[in-house]
Amino acid sequence: MTQSNPSAANGDTSSRGLWSSRLAFILAVTGSSVGLGNVWKFPYITGENGGGAFVLVYLACIAVIGIPILMAEVFLGRNGRHNPITSMRLVAERNLASPLWRVSAIVGMIAAFVILSFYSVIGGWAAAYIGHGATGDFVGGNPDTINAMFGNLLASPGELLLWHSLFMALVVLVVSRGLKKGLERSVTILMPALFVLLLVAVGYATTTGHFGEAVTFLFRPDFGKLSINGVLIALGHAFFTLSLGMAIMMAYGSYLGRDVSIGRTAVIVGVTDTLVALLAGLAIFPVVFANNLEAGAGPGLIFQTLPLAFGQMPMGSLFGTLFFVLLVFAAWTSAISLLEPVVEWVEEKTTLGRSGSAMLVGFLCWALGIVSILSLNLWSDVTPLAMFERFEGKTFFDLMDYFTANVMLPLSGMLTALFVGWCVARESLKQDVGLDGKLFGVWYGLTRYVTPVAVAVVFVYNLLS
Ligand code: TRP
Numbered sequence: 429m430t431q432s433n434p435s436a437a438n439g440d441t442s443s444r445g446l447w448s449s450r451l452a453f454i455l456a457v458t459g460s461s462v463g464l465g466n467v468w469k470f471p472y473i474t475g476e477n478g479g480g481a482f483v484l485v486y487l488a489c490i491a492v493i494g495i496p497i498l499m500a501e502v503f504l505g506r507n508g509r510h511n512p513i514t515s516m517r518l519v520a521e522r523n524l525a526s527p528l529w530r531v532s533a534i535v536g537m538i539a540a541f542v543i544l545s546f547y548s549v550i551g552g553w554a555a556a557y558i559g560h561g562a563t564g565d566f567v568g569g570n571p572d573t574i575n576a577m578f579g580n581l582l583a584s585p586g587e588l589l590l591w592h593s594l595f596m597a598l599v600v601l602v603v604s605r606g607l608k609k610g611l612e613r614s615v616t617i618l619m620p621a622l623f624v625l626l627l628v629a630v631g632y633a634t635t636t637g638h639f640g641e642a643v644t645f646l647f648r649p650d651f652g653k654l655s656i657n658g659v660l661i662a663l664g665h666a667f668f669t670l671s672l673g674m675a676i677m678m679a680y681g682s683y684l685g686r687d688v689s690i691g692r693t694a695v696i697v698g699v700t701d702t703l704v705a706l707l708a709g710l711a712i713f714p715v716v717f718a719n720n721l722e723a724g725a726g727p728g729l730i731f732q733t734l735p736l737a738f739g740q741m742p743m744g745s746l747f748g749t750l751f752f753v754l755l756v757f758a759a760w761t762s763a764i765s766l767l768e769p770v771v772e773w774v775e776e777k778t779t780l781g782r783s784g785s786a787m788l789v790g791f792l793c794w795a796l797g798i799v800s801i802l803s804l805n806l807w808s809d810v811t812p813l814a815m816f817e818r819f820e821g822k823t824f825f826d827l828m829d830y831f832t833a834n835v836m837l838p839l840s841g842m843l844t845a846l847f848v849g850w851c852v853a854r855e856s857l858k859q860d861v862g863l864d865g866k867l868f869g870v871w872y873g874l875t876r877y878v879t880p881v882a883v884a885v886v887f888v889y890n891l892l893s
Contacts, residue, residue: 450688453680454696459615460676461701462622463762464550465669467755468730470705471712473661475723478653479645483709485659487702489666493882495698496874497672497841500848502690503860505681507852511772512536512675515682516847525851532843536674537770539836541789542828543668544766545796548599549804549825551759552591553731554752556581561749566739571719571732574739578731588801595756596794599763603771604786615761622754623704625747629711629734632741642713645723646706656893657818660886664834669701673837673844676765679772689862691871711737767793800825842883849876 447453474482508515516530560566560577569577581587633639667673681690708730715733716723725732738748767789774785803810803825813819813827822830848857849872863871 446683446685450685450693453684453688454693455615455619457671457677457680457693457697458619458700459758459761460671460680460765461669461697461762462619462704462758464547464554464755464759465665465762466701466705467626467708467758468550468554468727469665470669471709472725472727472729473665474646474709475713475716475729476726477655477658477661478650479723480647480649481651481654482658482662483646484649485654486662486665489663490670490698490702492874493663493841493879494666494670494672495694496871496879497667497845498670498677498694498698499690499861499871500844500875501672501675501677502681502684502694503848503857504844505678506684506686506690507856507860508678509682511682511776512678512769513773515678519852520847523852523856525847529843529847529851532673532840532847533675533678535836535843536840537773539832539840540674540676540766541770541793542796543832544599544763545793546800546825546828547759547763547766548596548793549588549592549797549800550727551595551756551763552588552593553581554755554759555591555595556587557731557735557752558749558756560735561738561745561752564745566735566744566748569736569739571721571736574735575732577735578728581731582728582804585801585805588804589798592797592801593794595760595763596790596797598760599767600786600790602760602764603767603790604783618754618757621750622758623707625751625754626704626707626711628747629737629751630707632737633711633714636714636718636737638714638717639710641717642710645713645717646709656886656889660834660890663838663883663886667837667841668833669705670698671762671765673840674766675769679769680765691861691863691867800828838883838887842880845875845879845883849880 447456470486474486504515504519505512508518510518512533513530516533517527519525520527520529565577566574633642671677684690712730712733713723715721715737716729719733719736721733723729734751735748738744738751741747767786770789771782771785774780774789775782778785780788799807803823808823810824811820811822812824813822819827819830854872857872858868861868861871
């Protein structure tokens, strides 16, 4: 994986080192993009926003906004061949544009820091469930016992803190050592394994007798159930799930060989990521309907449904344990990509070195995570923005999730699209992006007009409504 030190890079391709293959790049990007966003967040926000219509808007956002911005970010990285902020400055200089464009990378970095703080808490929930699976706690569970298991976890700050600390330590460990080859290899095995286990869960879901109901829920749009805030959430999630809007893809793109087609790679990653999310939905909602659970149950949804399914299927303890092991792994590879850019930046600006920077940033992030932990129990009644109707009942944890994904990532992504669409010479894009004539035109049009306008319209509507 990204072994060489970006801060020491001088822009010369040969001295920075490149991905060992196109597959390695695809795996690294998939490792970042497939995470809790797909398995944890997508199902619960779909449940909260009424299903089909939300899914449709989300799919449109992935295709029309997400994948084009993914390409734009990878382009910037490969063209700049430095860390994201420097890359943006260099590309701006080459195209006689203002160096201020790098603000988008800065907004993204702040978002990364905040996201990681609560991401690690949720990663901790998944880690706690490895233990539950392994000790047979899912077996014969009914909705009440499974609910109580989750409730007990949320109610104990100490236990949450333990798992959160462990998860963050794992992330800091990898980042402080630099991303080792081993990770590249494990992604090759573990990502497909997660995919297979999701298929097992979907297989079980087809036996619940409520599979058809779930398919209808997910794929038959009923626009009456979708609010404009739901559209914003779908847009924000398209950024979140593809790891966009915070320069990750620029950092990864900076190690990408010239001969690889950015366009084709971005489509492969976008489709894989979407498939994982849809599989998670197909595994979860049949169980929700079969057990009369609440689709809009919120962030706890997968922890209240999947254990039920594992508890009822043959060899459920084994599959359940494995599933949560893989979920932690998927969360881990994503969390690494959240910590990486901030650490890179601190390393450049201070004398702390690689591991010192990783520990400092990791520690601060861990401390902020405690706010999320307390939001789940002792501070669950603290709703700082309750004076605004939209934020009623939202705790610190909910608000951090909401503002990063739905405001900061789209804003930063919009700036990236404007920069690439309007400031970079068309010829240099044409050479680099690797799309044929017509497709290039489509991508260019989307980046120049559709993405910025769509993000702006959704924002303005939301402010007005
Ligand atoms: N995409 C990851 C997920 O779906 C989360 C993530 C990793 C992320 N890196 C990111 C989100 C960068 C936004 C930006 O779980």
